[in-house]
Amino acid sequence: MIFLFSQFFDVMAWVYVSPKFDIIRITKEISEFVVENHRNGFDGISKIQEMLQKELVGKTMFLVLDDVWNVQQNEWEMLFLPLRAAKLVRVLVTSRNDAVAQAPHIVSPHRLQVLPEHECLKLLYNCAFGVEGMTAKEWSLDIGRQIIKKCGGLPLAVKCIGRVLYCNKDQYSWWEILSSELWESDELDPIFCALKVSYYHLHPKLRESLLFCSLFPKGSQLRKISIIYMWMAHGFLQPKKGKRAEDVGEEYLVELQMRYFIVPCTKNSFRLHNVIHDLVRSLSMDKIHTIMDEQSSHIPDKIQHLYIRRGNNICQSFRPDKRLRTLFNAALRPHGSFVDLNDISLVRVLGLIGSNVLALAHSPLKHLRYLGITEFNDKMLPESICLLCHLQTLEITHCYHLRYLPTNIANLVNLRYPCGN
Structure with a gap:
């Protein structure tokens, strides 16, 4: 729908809001549609808004805020503050709550009816x-x-x-x-x-692959190639009839889109439909867990895939089961509190932020197939990465100070996809 308005607006943006109205995250995501060559260098709301306001001067904008659950008037005012620099802004809000839909007090809400x-x-x-x-x-x-x-x-x-x-x-x-x-x-x-x-009615491997995508927070925009690499790391994709595992992964994405389980965002990314996300998580049988805030820190004992939102610390009493296969954004420590590397020795997919990468100096992660590193501020990755003998994918993002690869990077004989942006 948003593409229908492309001829009338200079900037178009679509942001999934979710039950938690996170003003910083939402403003950041809006800025990604506005600012070319966007970098997540700003964490404070004032800096992000200042950058956004500067870029919108004299422009027209169409913004979709999807699935808004709960918002206060002062939050609306803070969100819209930098948008007022634009020449014209039109905002479309979707919600399952009439009170939320009426919050901006501009146009009466339109209730969608079921199809005859x-x-x-x-x-x-x-x-x-x-x-x-x-x-x-x-x-x-x-x-x-x-x-x-x-x-x-x-x-x-x-x-x-x-x-x-x-x-x-x-x-x-x-x-x-x-x-x-x-x-x-x-x-x-x-x-x-x-x-x-x-x-x-999906093939069991396709169900397993879709289930894994629900690990990420609802509304997340997922890079197709990254998800395929993670599927490969878990063995969800098996080469067949002369096709590579990567080709099978592409076929999976095509079928999931054809069946309306996933929604394309860009040419190279997609998201799970909100209702699909809810359904799949309800069928996960506690194999998948996502920690979004401090109040949701209880982790099931038999967890296989764990995602922790940036800035959250998991409970200190948590000790991963040997069944854990995916861990994203954890606070790693060589020994002691939070996640001990020895407790996750069978993990196949690992995503790390910043200085947590240095914990790999004590790495026993010989089964690791996919390593994602983001916002690491040193000039060179730790040499210990070269001990990850089964690593297939090394994905590096937002590491703007990185200049050198480890000396013995050639020891990673199974590495197929060194990539980054």
């Missing part, structure tokens, strides 16, 4: 058969009407089920999908029922 039955049926047929085959299957009319009733008039549910039917075009398969017990699992939420049916 004939529109749902048209959408279902379009997804299941394509435009040319919309009237090709007479037997599908009665079954299709029963299916869309279960979808509750919700377009995302209809589209996801339509893609399942696209891969199962015979009459028996349609009856089997209609009769699935999964429709009865969440009686009050038809969209979750429809998405469960669609999710469980």
Whole structure:
């Protein structure tokens, strides 16, 4: 939708807000759409706003704030303060809360209604058969009407089920999908029922790959190539019929997008649809955990993938289980409090911020396949990285002072993807 307005505005931006209205994060993400060659060098809200205000002078802007849950009037005022430097700004807010939608006090909110039955049926047929085959299957009319009733008039549910039917075009398969017990699992939420049916019709490896993407905070913009490297590190992608694992990963992304589980952001990035994120996390069986603030620091015992938002410290009593395979943004220590390197010796994917990289000097991480380093301020990476004998991917981002690679980098004989920006 946002591309429809490109001819009328100099700047267009889309930001996912989430239940927590983080004014600094939201302002930073807006600035990334405005400032060319953006660098996350500023942490203070005043510096970010000053930079944003300077870049917007005389420009027109269209801004989407998606999925706003809770916001105070003073927060709106602070967010919009640097935007007033622009010549013209139009803001579209999406929310499931009428009070939030009315907060800016500019235009009355527009409530989206469910699709009528004939529109749902048209959408279902379009997804299941394509435009040319919309009237090709007479037997599908009665079954299709029963299916869309279960979808509750919700377009995302209809589209996801339509893609399942696209891969199962015979009459028996349609009856089997209609009769699935999964429709009865969440009686009050038809969209979750429809998405469960669609999710469980994915190939097991594809389900596993989608599940991993839900590790990152809701609304996160994920780089396609980075996710493929992480999938490879976990063994989700197996070469087949002369295709490389990377090619299989690309096929996974295409299929997940075709089934509406992921939403493209740019040519090279995507995000999980918000409802999909909720569904997948509900099915993760405590294998995946994301810490967003100090109040959410309890970590399940059998965790396999752990993400800790920057600036948060996990509880000191946490000792990872040997099943832990992914760890992002942790406060690493060679010995003692927080995460002990000896406790994560079987981790395959590790993401580190800043000086935490230096803890790798005591590294026993011989099973590590993917290492992501961001905002490391030294001129050279620690030599101990060269001991990571199975490392396949070394991804370096926002390390603006880095000038040299370790002397023995050639020892990383399995390294396939040294990359950075």
